[in-house]
Amino acid sequence: MKEKRHCPYCGMLLVQKWIGGRNRLICAACNQTIYENPTPASCLVVLNDRRDVLLVKRNVAPKSGFWCLPGGFIEMGEHPEEAALRELREETGITGVIDRLIGVRTNPSRQYGAVLLVGYLVTRYSGAPSPGDDASETAFFQLTALPEIAFDSHEKFIRDIDTGNLPPAFPKSIS
Numbered sequence: 001m002k003e004k005r006h007c008p009y010c011g012m013l014l015v016q017k018w019i020g021g022r023n024r025l026i027c028a029a030c031n032q033t034i035y036e037n038p039t040p041a042s043c044l045v046v047l048n049d050r051r052d053v054l055l056v057k058r059n060v061a062p063k064s065g066f067w068c069l070p071g072g073f074i075e076m077g078e079h080p081e082e083a084a085l086r087e088l089r090e091e092t093g094i095t096g097v098i099d100r101l102i103g104v105r106t107n108p109s110r111q112y113g114a115v116l117l118v119g120y121l122v123t124r125y126s127g128a129p130s131p132g133d134d135a136s137e138t139a140f141f142q143l144t145a146l147p148e149i150a151f152d153s154h155e156k157f158i159r160d161i162d163t164g165n166l167p168p169a170f171p172k173s174i175s
């Protein structure tokens with residue numbers, strides 16, 4: 001991850017200081033602490049009616065040329081489900097419906113330090129996948145014949161579906 005050198009609020013130099021049990025960056029001029037957190041993203045395990053999983057071959061860094069789940073970063077004001085479904089449309093051209101949460105993981109990232117990833121299952125969708133943004137290919141793969149997956153957390157979400165290792169599903173409204 002690139003080191004931040006200047007305060008994003010006043011432009012003065014940042015310094016290291018021990019705050020709240022960690023070494024953090026703080027602005028020597030305006031006293032603003034710069035908190036570093038994982039960057040939120042969401043992704044989808046999309047299964048067809050044969051329980052094959054939809055993968056996207058990346059044509060952007062990081063891991064260009066590797067297969068991964070459809071998904072991406074959550075925009076400000078966007079629900080993680082909306083972000084995942086938007087990325088699905090952008091990358092594969094299909095429109096999906098979220099079935100349920102698979103889980104939440106973090107993945108180390110050279111660029112962002114760490115990515116916090118929310119994984120959802122989709123088994124209902126319309127359209128036939130074709131590669132769009134950030135993708136050179138899209139294809140369904142048998143769970144027993146997966147290619148090398150770009151990110152560990154993506155592979156683990158697929159394994160969670162395969163093994164049924166899922167959090168309990170709660171009813172939508174609890175009243």
Ligand SMILES: [Zn+2]
Nearest residue numbers: 007010027030
């Ligand atoms: Zn400042």
